[in-house]
Amino acid sequence: MSKMDRRSFLRFGGLCVLGLGVLSGAEVLAEKQLKAAPASPALVGKKWAMVIDMKKCWEAGKGECRDCILACHRAHNVPDIANPKEEVKWIWTEPYEEVFLDQKQEYTAEGIQGKPFLVLCNHCDNPPCARVCPTKATFKREDGIVMMDYHRCIGCRFCMAACPFGARSFNFRDPRPLLPKLNPDFPTREMGVVEKCNFCAERLEAGALPLCVEACRQGALVFGDLEDGNSEVRTILRSRFTMRRRPELGTGPNVYYAI
Amino acid sequence: MLEKALMGGKRYWSWLILLLAMMSVGFRFYLLQLNQGLTITGMSRDVSWGLYIAQFTFLVGVAASAVMVVLPYYLHNVKAFGQITIFGEFLAVSSVIMCLLFVIVDLGKPMRLLNMLLYPTPNSILFWDVIVLSGYLLLNIVIGWNVLEAERKAVSPPDWVKPLVYVSIPWAVSIHTVTAFIYSGLPGRDYWLTALMAARFLASAFACGPALLILLLLIIKTLSKFDPGREAIQKLAQIVTYAMVISLFFVGLEFFTAFYSQVPGHMHSLAYLFAGLDGHGKLIPFMWAFAFLAIGALILLLNPRTRQQESTLKVACGAVFASLWLEKGLGLVVAGFIPNAFGEVAEYLPTAPEILIALGIWATGALILTVLYKVAVSVKEEVA
Numbered sequence: 001m002s003k004m005d006r007r008s009f010l011r012f013g014g015l016c017v018l019g020l021g022v023l024s025g026a027e028v029l030a031e032k033q034l035k036a037a038p039a040s041p042a043l044v045g046k047k048w049a050m051v052i053d054m055k056k057c058w059e060a061g062k063g064e065c066r067d068c069i070l071a072c073h074r075a076h077n078v079p080d081i082a083n084p085k086e087e088v089k090w091i092w093t094e095p096y097e098e099v100f101l102d103q104k105q106e107y108t109a110e111g112i113q114g115k116p117f118l119v120l121c122n123h124c125d126n127p128p129c130a131r132v133c134p135t136k137a138t139f140k141r142e143d144g145i146v147m148m149d150y151h152r153c154i155g156c157r158f159c160m161a162a163c164p165f166g167a168r169s170f171n172f173r174d175p176r177p178l179l180p181k182l183n184p185d186f187p188t189r190e191m192g193v194v195e196k197c198n199f200c201a202e203r204l205e206a207g208a209l210p211l212c213v214e215a216c217r218q219g220a221l222v223f224g225d226l227e228d229g230n231s232e233v234r235t236i237l238r239s240r241f242t243m244r245r246r247p248e249l250g251t252g253p254n255v256y257y258a259i
Numbered sequence: 260m261l262e263k264a265l266m267g268g269k270r271y272w273s274w275l276i277l278l279l280a281m282m283s284v285g286f287r288f289y290l291l292q293l294n295q296g297l298t299i300t301g302m303s304r305d306v307s308w309g310l311y312i313a314q315f316t317f318l319v320g321v322a323a324s325a326v327m328v329v330l331p332y333y334l335h336n337v338k339a340f341g342q343i344t345i346f347g348e349f350l351a352v353s354s355v356i357m358c359l360l361f362v363i364v365d366l367g368k369p370m371r372l373l374n375m376l377l378y379p380t381p382n383s384i385l386f387w388d389v390i391v392l393s394g395y396l397l398l399n400i401v402i403g404w405n406v407l408e409a410e411r412k413a414v415s416p417p418d419w420v421k422p423l424v425y426v427s428i429p430w431a432v433s434i435h436t437v438t439a440f441i442y443s444g445l446p447g448r449d450y451w452l453t454a455l456m457a458a459r460f461l462a463s464a465f466a467c468g469p470a471l472l473i474l475l476l477l478i479i480k481t482l483s484k485f486d487p488g489r490e491a492i493q494k495l496a497q498i499v500t501y502a503m504v505i506s507l508f509f510v511g512l513e514f515f516t517a518f519y520s521q522v523p524g525h526m527h528s529l530a531y532l533f534a535g536l537d538g539h540g541k542l543i544p545f546m547w548a549f550a551f552l553a554i555g556a557l558i559l560l561l562n563p564r565t566r567q568q569e570s571t572l573k574v575a576c577g578a579v580f581a582s583l584w585l586e587k588g589l590g591l592v593v594a595g596f597i598p599n600a601f602g603e604v605a606e607y608l609p610t611a612p613e614i615l616i617a618l619g620i621w622a623t624g625a626l627i628l629t630v631l632y633k634v635a636v637s638v639k640e641e642v643a
Contacts, residue, residue: 085303085605098601128446134383135374154374155297155367158385160307164447166600170307170367172298191296192367249446 041207045225047125047144048199049254050213051236052118056220068118069093071215072197077188079178088169090197091120091212099245117257118221120212121146121167121197122245125252129159129168138194144226144254145199153193160194164249168196199223226254260408263637264630270482271633278626285619288612289364297367300613305605306596308365310589310617315361317467317588318624319392319438320460322354324468325399326431327498333424339490342639343476345410346487348403349631350472351431355396357624362389364616384440391434398427403631411638435460442595450528451595453516459509460587466502467583469495470576477573479632485639496572500560503579507553510586528594531604539604542593545585552582 060067072078072091081087093116097104100117127146130138137153140146160168174191182188186202189195200210208214213221224231233256236242242256267275292299302309328347331337363369380386402423409416439457446452453459473495476487517525530536532546556578558565565571593607609617 085305086298087304094601098603101602104602132383132385132445134380134385134389135371135378136380137374152371152374152378153368154371156362156365156385157307157367158383158441160304161448161596162445164445164600166305169304171296172302173296190368194367246447251446 043204043207043209045143045204046227047225047254048123048204049144049224049226049233049256050120050199050210051222051233051242051256051258053220053222053236053240053258054115054117055259056218057118057216058115060216060218060220065217067215067217068212068221071211074181075183075186075211076198077175077179077183077186078195079175080180081175081178086170086172088171088175088195090169090195091118093117094119100243102246102248103243112259119165119167119245120255121199122165122251122253122255123197123199124254126250128162128164128251132158132162134158141201143204145201146196147198147201148195150187150189150193150195155192155194157194164246164251165253168194170194260404260411260634260638263634266637267633271629274629275626278622278629281622282619282626285616285622288615289619291612292364292616293369299610301608301610303605303607305599305603306593306607308592308596309607310609310613311361311365313588313592314617314620315358315365316438316441316460316592317584318354318358318361319435320464320583320587321468321471322351322358322392322395323431323435323461323464324472325351326428327465327469327502328472328495329424329431330428331494333421334428337494339488339494343472343487343491345403345407345635346476346479346632347472348399348406349628349635350468350475351399352396352403352631353624353628355392355399355434356627357620358392359389359396360620360623361617364620384437384444388434388437388441391430391437395427395430395434398423398430402427407635407638410642413642432461435464442591447600448595449522449524450591453513455509455512459506459513462502462506462509463583463587464502466499466506467580469502470499470579473499473576474573474580475628475632477569479636483636483640484643485636492569492572493567496560496566496576499576499579500566503553503557503560506583507557527598531597532590532594536598537604539597539606541606541608542590546590549582549585549590552578552585556582 057065069091073080073089076090078088078090096108096112096115096117099119123144123146125144127138127140130140130146133139134156135152135154137149138146138159139149155170157170160170171189171191171193176182176188179188200208200212203210210221210223213223222232222236224233226233228234236258237256240258242258244253244256247253288299300309300311325347328340328344332340332344363372366372375386375389402420405420406416436457439460442448442451443453443456473492476492476495480486514529517529527536531539532542533550534540535543556575559571559575559578560566565575596605596607598604
């Protein structure tokens with residue numbers, strides 16, 4: 001072609017782009033066929049929940065044990081921030097009287113007074129954080145996990161105002177330089193997004209229990225499907241007295257405390 | 260018409276330059292915030308909304324208050340307001356723009372703002388708020404500009420403007436109702452969880468918006484040949500008086516329910532604001548300033564002599580605006596987070612960069628308002 005006017009150039013260019021599109025589409029299809037389904041090892045459930053046996057938890061390290069917290073925070077690239085105003089926490093402890101505010105009384109049994117209780121996202125049945133999110137960055141999965149898309153979150157912090165459990169943290173600064181050690185297998189977060197416990201959705205996918213459950217030497221944390229009558233969580237709930245945080249608010253928390 | 264904004268005296272231009280200077284300082288600090296994150300503000304994981312969202316909430320009220328001149332004029336034929344509806348509408352325009360700017364500076368990821376529209380989420384009140392605010396902005400720009408243009412040409416405005424005006428009246432109520440729903444629908448935030456919230460918001464909006472409008476009109480009167488007329492000012496003063504009485508009545512209702520029922524969750528935030536909680540009480544002086552200014556304003560407004568005299572009316576309007584700013588533009592939002600989910604008090608005060616960014620946005624609003632008012636006043640001077 002000795003001369004190409006503007007129109008034919010555009011036409012030719014357009015065809016090229018179209019061709020590239022079709023080509024890559026075909027590639028994707030081909031790949032899909034190739035990689036088709038070896039049986040998935042994933043753990044599946046209808047309503048994931050956790051029961052924490054606080055007695056076992058205290059026996060472990062006389063209240064000093066931080067195994068589950070460290071394991072979780074290291075694996076999920078949770079930064080170490082000393083300033084309590086900007087702390088990022090997925091699982092941590094608070095004293096009994098603050099976790100169960102409505103149960104606060106002068107004459108609490110000595111064995112419970114001031115004892116540390118593990119707190120984390122409750123993965124509520126009816127999560128207000130997901131209800132208020134303006135972008136669906138926080139959403140409720142079919143298996144009950146309240147999940148976050150860190151790439152969609154705009155950092156409006158409406159979910160933090162809505163969560164009655166203080167389970168959500170905001171990245172007030174870039175968290176990456178504050179990581180004690182980077183875990184390359186889990187994404188880090190950017191400055192300006194909210195984050196929280198995800199019930200180790202990435203581990204369930206691979207057939208493993210949540211890391212906090214695995215890390216506890218006493219087996220104080222038990223994870224399972226509430227809809228499965230034979231699950232370990234249901235067995236404990238049948239036989240032990242358990243409490244949930246602020247059930248009167250109607251959010252339906254799925255973390256139970258056996259005392 | 261916009262060319263009229265380019266023809267002003269020395270005083271006009273120096274005012275604009277001052278505002279531009281404030282805007283650039285605010286913008287400079289916003290760049291710092293973009294770079295370092297919201298760590299440069301006083302907000303925390305416990306008090307996760309602060310000055311920005313409080314300003315947003317307060318200014319939605321100022322914007323909604325335009326309805327207090329539009330409604331009497333268009334629905335009740337209050338002729339005195341014929342000359343000033345445009346000032347109410349332009350005040351709404353600049354306020355809504357400030358609201359949207361305050362939402363943007365509050366975002367951790369402002370570059371993802373459009374996610375709100377790309378993934379529309381009808382169950383989120385914030386989504387609806389952005390929708391109603393944008394609609395309200397558009398309505399007021401279109402209505403205000405067309406009515407003013409018609410006035411300049413000494414013809415009546417196009418027929419299609421009237422229905423828009425009627426739509427804008429309930430729309431004004433909707434913007435503040437939706438904004439109240441952001442707060443009043445959250446479990447576990449006892450201070451906000453009250454059905455009175457939207458009503459309270461509207462009442463305080465209809466007091467502080469018209470109070471600001473009176474002050475602005477009196478400034479216009481001294482700076483230009485346009486006289487809004489004594490009757491219009493006095494009618495507005497009556498509206499401010501009623502709205503202020505209702506507004507304080509509503510605050511009193513909250514106090515009664517909290518302290519007569521003695522339910523701790525309902526008492527804590529109010530106790531924190533006015534008396535301190537667990538030894539924390541950084542907002543106490545501000546809240547007592549609110550109380551004294553509000554009562555002082557009420558005395559000046561209820562007394563016909565002081566309400567009718569311009570010099571005392573100005574003081575009253577200033578006090579109404581300042582007191583309601585303290586109550587809604589500071590205390591209401593912060594106290595909702597106190598105490599936190601664990602019953603602990605984590606205090607909040609804005610930092611200097613945060614205040615300068617907020618001032619930058621107020622200056623942006625003032626600049627837009629100045630330009631719009633300049634156009635409106637010039638048209639009115641030309642026609643007169």
